[in-house]
Amino acid sequence: MSDFFKRYALIRGEQHVQNLQYEGRIAAQIKTSRYQMKLSQQQLADLAGIPKSTIGRIEAGLTSPKVDTLLRISRALNTPFIIDGTIDNNPKIISAET
Template sequence: MPSAPPPDWILARRRALGDRIRETRNDRKLSQEKLADLAGLDRQAVNRIELGHQAALVDNLFRIARALDVPLRDLFGE
């Protein structure tokens, strides 16, 4: 049986997280492909995370934060 879709507030938080990752990536003048390479992910995974279409694994967020050279908490912006 499929699980229920996440509530709207979770989807909004995913999108906000993705926006901060994208902004930071753009500030660093990195393409999605380059960030993916630095983080050991594929470009499609980075794209899905930035768009909020995928619930990011915490391990992948650690990888992205390290690749962007920012503390993980900066990506959450709270």
């Protein structure tokens, strides 16, 4: 953990900092997958059935997406929804089909 996050954790709490880091990983995964599929934010939004502004706010780290929104994005990107937001050799996955 960087010095900034350590100091911030003293102010806001360790759990808050961990949540911010998880959200950042999720945002990065979405953006990376979108780039790999050569999709614009608008194209991803259309596929997921959500506003383009929502995609932009998620990728910029300005909002925490609801589970329903994550599932819609997951389906649109054909990417499994990973419960804890980390990449792992044996992730616990909820199928995007459910």
